[in-house]
Amino acid sequence: xxxxxxxxxxxxxxxxxxxxxxxxxxxxxxxxxxxxxxxxxxxxxxxxxxxxxxxxxxxxxxxxxxxxxxxxxxxxxxxxxxxxxxxxxxxxxxxxxxxxxxxxxxxxxxxxxxxxxxxxxxxxxxxxxxxxxxxxxxxxxxxxxxxxxxxxxxxxxxxxxxxxxxxxxxxxxxxxxxxxxxxxxxxxxxxxxxxxxxxxxxxxxxxxxxxxxxxxxxxxxxxxxxxxxxxxxxxxxxxxxxxxxxxxxxxxxxxxxxxxxxxxxxxxxxxxxxxxxxxxxxxxxxxxxxxxxxxxxxxxxxxxxxxxxxxxxxxxxxxxxxxxxxxxxxxxxxxxxxxxxxxxxxxxxxxxxxxxxxxxxxxxxxxxxxxxxxxxxxxxxxxxxxxxxxxxxxxxxxxxxxxxxxxxxxxxxxxx
Amino acid sequence: xxxxxxxxxxxxxxxxxxxxxxxxxxxxxxxxxxxxxxxxxxxxxxxxxxxxxxxxxxxxxxxxxxxxxxxxxxxxxxxxxxxxxxxxxxxxxxxxxxxxxxxxxxxxxxxxxxxxxxxxxxxxxxxxxxxxxxxxxxxxxxxxxxxxxxxxxxxxxxxxxxxxxxxxxxxxxxxxxxxxxxxxxxxxxxxxxxxxxxxxxxxxxxxxxxx
Numbered sequence: 285x286x287x288x289x290x291x292x293x294x295x296x297x298x299x300x301x302x303x304x305x306x307x308x309x310x311x312x313x314x315x316x317x318x319x320x321x322x323x324x325x326x327x328x329x330x331x332x333x334x335x336x337x338x339x340x341x342x343x344x345x346x347x348x349x350x351x352x353x354x355x356x357x358x359x360x361x362x363x364x365x366x367x368x369x370x371x372x373x374x375x376x377x378x379x380x381x382x383x384x385x386x387x388x389x390x391x392x393x394x395x396x397x398x399x400x401x402x403x404x405x406x407x408x409x410x411x412x413x414x415x416x417x418x419x420x421x422x423x424x425x426x427x428x429x430x431x432x433x434x435x436x437x438x439x440x441x442x443x444x445x446x447x448x449x450x451x452x453x454x455x456x457x458x459x460x461x462x463x464x465x466x467x468x469x470x471x472x473x474x475x476x477x478x479x480x481x482x483x484x485x486x487x488x489x490x491x492x493x494x495x496x497x498x499x500x501x502x503x504x505x506x507x508x509x510x511x512x513x514x515x516x517x518x519x520x521x522x523x524x525x526x527x528x529x530x531x532x533x534x535x536x537x538x539x540x541x542x543x544x545x546x547x548x549x550x551x552x553x554x555x556x557x558x559x560x561x562x563x564x565x566x567x568x569x570x571x572x573x574x575x576x577x578x579x580x581x582x583x584x585x586x587x588x589x590x591x592x593x594x595x596x597x598x599x600x601x602x603x604x605x606x607x608x609x610x611x612x613x614x615x616x617x618x619x620x621x622x623x624x625x626x627x628x629x630x631x632x633x634x635x636x637x638x639x640x641x642x643x644x645x646x647x648x649x650x651x652x653x654x655x656x657x658x659x660x661x662x663x664x665x666x667x668x669x670x671x672x673x674x675x676x677x678x679x680x681x682x683x684x685x686x687x688x689x690x691x692x693x694x695x696x697x698x699x700x
Numbered sequence: 701x702x703x704x705x706x707x708x709x710x711x712x713x714x715x716x717x718x719x720x721x722x723x724x725x726x727x728x729x730x731x732x733x734x735x736x737x738x739x740x741x742x743x744x745x746x747x748x749x750x751x752x753x754x755x756x757x758x759x760x761x762x763x764x765x766x767x768x769x770x771x772x773x774x775x776x777x778x779x780x781x782x783x784x785x786x787x788x789x790x791x792x793x794x795x796x797x798x799x800x801x802x803x804x805x806x807x808x809x810x811x812x813x814x815x816x817x818x819x820x821x822x823x824x825x826x827x828x829x830x831x832x833x834x835x836x837x838x839x840x841x842x843x844x845x846x847x848x849x850x851x852x853x854x855x856x857x858x859x860x861x862x863x864x865x866x867x868x869x870x871x872x873x874x875x876x877x878x879x880x881x882x883x884x885x886x887x888x889x890x891x892x893x894x895x896x897x898x899x900x901x902x903x904x905x906x907x908x909x910x911x
Contacts, residue, residue: 353848353849354788354814354848355813355848356813356814592785592849596744596748597744599740600735600736600740600744603732603735603736603740604736606728606729606731606732607729607732609728610725610728610729613721613725614721614725617717617721618718618721618722619714619718631729635732638736656830656831656833656879656880658787658788658879658880659787659849660751660785660787660880661787661880663744663748664744664745664748667740667741667742667744667745668741668745670736670737670741671737671741674737
């Protein structure tokens with residue numbers, strides 16, 4: 285509280301232009317505290333959207349596992365409640381984002397000195413994403429009414445997943461751009477006040493570790509929803525009474541082999557690059573490991589623990605933290621050279637077959653063993669398969685992992 | 701000279717740190733791949749034993765052994781799993797004398813975790829204990845009830861109410877199967893006569909007579 289008051293007083297003391305802001309927006313307070321408050325609230329909206337989507341994805345993942353186990357399903361089953369809560373939370377977040385984006389837009393357009401707030405893409409993606417999440421509900425109901433039981437890949441589920449992906453990308457853009465907006469605004473304030481940029485750093489009130497945490501919260505739902513989208517096109521769960529959307533097993537396996545390693549590498553390398561940008565080029569160990577750990581915890585809680593026969597394989601799954609920590613060390617402790625970035629990408633990519641356990645068993649089982657895959661047979665089939673198939677997958681996985689790191693580096697460099 | 705020495709020393713420390721980290725990473729990766737791809741899978745496969753479920757029909761209780769045409773009788777089937785927990789255990793009651801379940805057979809009670817399903821003539825059904833990996837068409841109607849999973853020692857019951865529409869012997873075929881089906885212990889009965897699905901059945905029947 286003391287810090288907030290000191291910041292507020294300092295800003296007001298130094299502020300030379302201090303207009304009033306009324307509800308009808310006819311006049312505007314031109315003070316940076318007001319502006320920062322708008323951005324902070326906008327940031328809260330972004331966090332709610334990201335967290336909501338992450339929650340919805342976790343609920344969805346648990347729901348898929350329950351379907352595989354054929355557990356009795358009700359409208360208010362725990363996975364459904366988590367899914368709905370997540371969607372509700374992201375709706376609240378999107379509303380907050382929209383309201384504060386509108387206020388700050390009015391503020392900016394009135395001042396006219398500063399433009400290019402760069403929040404437009406974020407708000408557009410979030411609103412379209414959350415709209416798709418809401419639309420998916422009635423669409424799913426209509427689909428069930430027309431065709432009975434549906435598979436994993438269906439128009440309503442696709443709408444839901446694309447909505448999650450769009451919303452989470454929008455929220456991450458919002459989180460990172462909010463940081464830069466506050467940073468630029470604060471620097472320009474200091475410049476205007478006494479032409480001393482260094483003083484800004486002394487007066488800096490933005491906790492960087494908080495922004496790193498927020499970036500992790502922002503990137504996780506992107507990883508989860510893009511993984512979900514890949515699962516949709518690769519898992520053989522879409523053959524129903526009226527239609528069969530399952531891809532040919534080899535095609536599905538190729539999609540999984542090319543997409544999963546790319547995703548792991550692209551997401552985790554991008555995370556580090558974003559954190560580096562936020563922390564004034566300082567690299568800190570931990571962000572990648574933490575993100576990987578959360579991803580693994582979600583998998584353990586939603587996919588492994590509900591299937592009792594997989595409980596003994598948790599130690600095997602936990603081992604996947606090793607390549608993630610190694611990639612984190614390479615990217616944070618070694619010189620930021622291409623060779624280390626690409627090596628990290630390769631290491632991360634090579635772990636995809638283990639990191640996407642147990643669900644990945646269903647994809648490759650169709651090609652390798654084609655046995656009936658009952659819940660109790662998932663681990664035995666996976667462990668039989670890993671001998672046969674991993675040596676064939678390792679090289680393409682490393683290659684695609686390196687590609688993910690290259691694409692991530694180029695994308696973030698170009699953005700800068 | 702001091703400055704150069706210090707710079708050189710820092711470079712050496714940095715290079716050494718890099719080398720140490722790379723070596724440690726390489727060792728960790730070797731351990732990771734050895735454990736994940738070789739050691740743990742082999743360990744798991746050598747220690748894990750086959751799931752040995754043992755489904756049995758412990759009771760098939762008929763309300764009457766003889767009924768007058770137009771009257772109904774009840775049949776209650778009780779089943780149990782005496783072995784390891786099965787991913788799924790199915791109980792099937794089929795009716796070879798009729799062509800449609802319509803108004804003849806009604807489910808009066810059940811405690812299975814899943815709602816029992818009616819299978820009509822022409823519907824797809826699994827066969828030879830392969831489940832839906834070997835599908836054939838049903839020539840007569842049946843009822844299938846299942847629980848997923850079916851834990852060791854759990855009992856499940858289904859009661860039906862049957863009102864035959866013709867005189868003669870009204871026959872009901874009974875069987876229970878645990879899935880995944882691995883050996884002969886995973887089905888009950890384990891021998892005897894087989895139905896159209898190539899699976900062993902127990903027979904229960906009621907004489908339907910005119911007034």
